[in-house]
Amino acid sequence: MVDYLSLGLSHAVLLLAFWRLMLRDDLDREPPRKPPPAEPGPEPEAPKERLGRA
Amino acid sequence: MLDLAFAAFLGAVLLLGLKRPFLWVLGYIYVDIVSPQAIAWGFLGSIPLSLVFFAAAFGGWLVLDSKEGSRFTFRQVLMVAFFGLCAWTTMNAAFPEAAAAKWSWVWKSLLVGIFLPLTLRTRARVEAAVLIIVLAAGSIMISAGIKTVLSGGGYGTLNSYVRTNTGIYEGSTMSTVAITLIPLIVWLARHGTIFPPDWRTKLFAAGLAFACLLTPIGTQTRTGLLCIAVLFVLALRDMKRRVLLLGVMGVVGMMALPFLPDSYLERMGTIKTHQADTSASTRVAVWMHTLEDVKERPMGGGFDAFLGNELRYKTREVVGSGNNVKIEANDVIDKGRAYHSAYFEVLGEQGWLGLAIWLALQAIGLIQLELVRWRLRKSTHPEDRSDASLANALQIAHVVYLFGSLFVGIAYQPFIFMLIGLEIGLALAIKRRTASAAPPRPLVRKPTLQPVGVAGGA
Numbered sequence: 001m002v003d004y005l006s007l008g009l010s011h012a013v014l015l016l017a018f019w020r021l022m023l024r025d026d027l028d029r030e031p032p033r034k035p036p037p038a039e040p041g042p043e044p045e046a047p048k049e050r051l052g053r054a
Numbered sequence: 055m056l057d058l059a060f061a062a063f064l065g066a067v068l069l070l071g072l073k074r075p076f077l078w079v080l081g082y083i084y085v086d087i088v089s090p091q092a093i094a095w096g097f098l099g100s101i102p103l104s105l106v107f108f109a110a111a112f113g114g115w116l117v118l119d120s121k122e123g124s125r126f127t128f129r130q131v132l133m134v135a136f137f138g139l140c141a142w143t144t145m146n147a148a149f150p151e152a153a154a155a156k157w158s159w160v161w162k163s164l165l166v167g168i169f170l171p172l173t174l175r176t177r178a179r180v181e182a183a184v185l186i187i188v189l190a191a192g193s194i195m196i197s198a199g200i201k202t203v204l205s206g207g208g209y210g211t212l213n214s215y216v217r218t219n220t221g222i223y224e225g226s227t228m229s230t231v232a233i234t235l236i237p238l239i240v241w242l243a244r245h246g247t248i249f250p251p252d253w254r255t256k257l258f259a260a261g262l263a264f265a266c267l268l269t270p271i272g273t274q275t276r277t278g279l280l281c282i283a284v285l286f287v288l289a290l291r292d293m294k295r296r297v298l299l300l301g302v303m304g305v306v307g308m309m310a311l312p313f314l315p316d317s318y319l320e321r322m323g324t325i326k327t328h329q330a331d332t333s334a335s336t337r338v339a340v341w342m343h344t345l346e347d348v349k350e351r352p353m354g355g356g357f358d359a360f361l362g363n364e365l366r367y368k369t370r371e372v373v374g375s376g377n378n379v380k381i382e383a384n385d386v387i388d389k390g391r392a393y394h395s396a397y398f399e400v401l402g403e404q405g406w407l408g409l410a411i412w413l414a415l416q417a418i419g420l421i422q423l424e425l426v427r428w429r430l431r432k433s434t435h436p437e438d439r440s441d442a443s444l445a446n447a448l449q450i451a452h453v454v455y456l457f458g459s460l461f462v463g464i465a466y467q468p469f470i471f472m473l474i475g476l477e478i479g480l481a482l483a484i485k486r487r488t489a490s491a492a493p494p495r496p497l498v499r500k501p502t503l504q505p506v507g508v509a510g511g512a
Contacts, residue, residue: 002200007056007093010193011063013258014084017185018077020248022070026178030123033487036435 057096064090064103068110075114079173080186082107086166086468087190087222104162115173123175123486127478129418130168133471136404136411137164140357143404147356156357159221160466167471174479177437177487178247183479184444185248187472188238192262194222195232199265202272222469229278230458231469232269233285234451239263241447245440277461284457288450337394337461339365344393344402354405361390396459399466412465416456419477423449426484441484448477 021027064081071077082104085091091103140160147153174180222231243259244251270278343363347355355362365388393399401409423445430442452473459465 002204003197004056006193006197006200007059010189010196011059014186014189014193015063015066017182017189017248018067018070018080021077021080021182022074024074024178024182024248026176027074027076027182028120028176030176030178030486033437033490 057094057098060090060094060098064107071110071114075110075118076173076179076182078107078110078114079170080182082111083166083170083183083186083472084190086162086472087187088193089221108162108165111173112169115169119173120175123482124172125482127171127482129415129474129478130171132411132415132418133164133168133474136408136415137161137168139404139408139411140164143354143356143408148351148359149356149361152358152361153356156466160357163466163468163471166468167474170472170475171478171482174475174482177441177483180444180476180479180483181242181246181248183472183476184238185242185246187469187476188235188242188262191222191231191235191469192239192266194228195235195265195269196262198228198232198272199268202268221467225273226275226277226458226462227464227467229270229273229275230281230455230462230464231467232266233278233281233458234454234469234473235266236263236285237289237447237450237454239266241444245443277458280461281454281458284454285450288453292446336365336388336391339388340391340393341395341398344398348401348405352405354401354403354408357403359402360393360399363391364389365391393463394461396463396465399463415474416452419474420449420452422481423452423477426481430484437487441480444480448473448480452477 025031064085067077067081067084071081085103085107091098091101140157144150144153144157170183174183222228239259239262242249243256246255249255249258267282270282340360340363343365344360347359347363351359366385393402397409397413400412404412426445427442427449430438430445433439433442455464455470455473464470
């Protein structure tokens with residue numbers, strides 16, 4: 001019983017893995033390297049209040 | 055029923071391979087590890103599944119697959135040399151029939167190591183191969199883990215799918231491979247792209263890793279305990295809060311002790327007792343005999359050359375009980391004891407040259423992975439982080455296997471050659487990516503001759 005359960009679970013995952021791999025184009029052709037994620041820039045400065053003339 | 059289920063699974067893999075021939079290579083890896091023809095009891099046993107899948111894998115690669123990115127590396131040359139040496143020692147073996155029987159599966163292991171890197175020509179294929187190896191071997195460990203929880207297991211009695219106690223289904227081999235899988239499981243859970251790291255992947259990975267940790271407890275092998283200790287030490291290398299983790303591991307270990315089966319604790323306790331003396335005496339005697347043997351046969355005695363050994367060693371036995379206990383020393387003569395060590399197995403069977411080649415295969419891989427880790431250590435690119443992490447996982451897995459090899463004759467198992475194949479595939483994938491990302495060298499302009507004024511001009 002334990003053997004059937006283990007085999008069933010593991011082979012279901014294996015079959016899913018094979019299916020997903022079949023759908024992957026990068027399995028046969030290396031895609032171009034993705035650019036690194038953009039680093040967050042410095043926070044923009046808050047606009048300075050204009051001091052009006054009295 | 056089991057035959058039909060396996061046949062349906064294998065048939066599906068063959069069909070899917072019509073769209074992606076590389077899947078036949080993965081199918082061959084699966085058949086090599088799991089051996090479904092040995093698990094099922096019916097018609098599947100009469101089909102040469104290894105041959106069918108190897109023909110599909112090799113034929114598919116040869117005829118249908120692009121060779122772009124395929125390289126033949128120095129380590130594959132070493133494996134070809136090792137293949138030739140093993141063939142030669144088999145033809146000149148001290149025990150020809152036994153040697154031929156062992157060679158009948160060893161040559162397939164070596165072929166996997168030589169052929170696999172040729173097919174791993176993209177980064178995705180390396181990950182795919184890691185995943186299939188983990189899932190295939192993991193299917194054995196899931197069963198072992200569940201049975202350990204339910205029954206506590208037992209040395210030599212934990213029944214797996216295949217009852218012959220050979221190859222990966224042998225207790226000590228299964229323990230070693232189980233622990234070897236854990237760093238690869240962790241890597242897939244954190245960096246996998248085939249099953250992205252969501253809660254379902256992490257839950258399955260946690261369960262699989264736990265089953266792998268339970269396997270040495272179920273098989274009750276001391277080698278398994280050694281491999282667990284090595285794994286934890288190596289895992290500390292890249293951890294930031296090492297002291298805290300050590301403390302947590304110590305507390306968890308102490309808390310787990312009452313839940314471990316009594317038979318397991320008793321067997322691990324023999325590491326320090328006279329019962330271990332018998333086991334240790336036998337092994338040391340075999341190893342000493344092997345060293346003497348290669349003085350006369352420096353090229354080795356061929357596979358299973360241990361059949362010719364005759365050992366004399368002393369054992370100690372406790373006699374009596376209560377206040378009347380004494381230890382008796384006995385002289386024992388034993389014949390045909392196995393090597394119980396991959397290192398002495400290779401030395402005794404393939405001689406000093408064979409051992410040198412086998413050790414070089416291991417050492418070059420570990421050094422290459424360390425260089426990959428060092429080269430990528432400062433990169434923040436996600437692909438580089440993933441590759442550095444995979445190099446670390448493969449390195450830890452390899453070292454655990456080499457420690458397990460100290461006391462188990464697993465030098466020629468397909469698993470280690472698949473691991474070597476993965477290492478070569480990863481190194482080549484990184485090399486290709488580095489080469490394509492390098493900026494083109496600026497063209498050096500040759501200085502042109504400029505006309506100068508005519509001397510003596512008006």
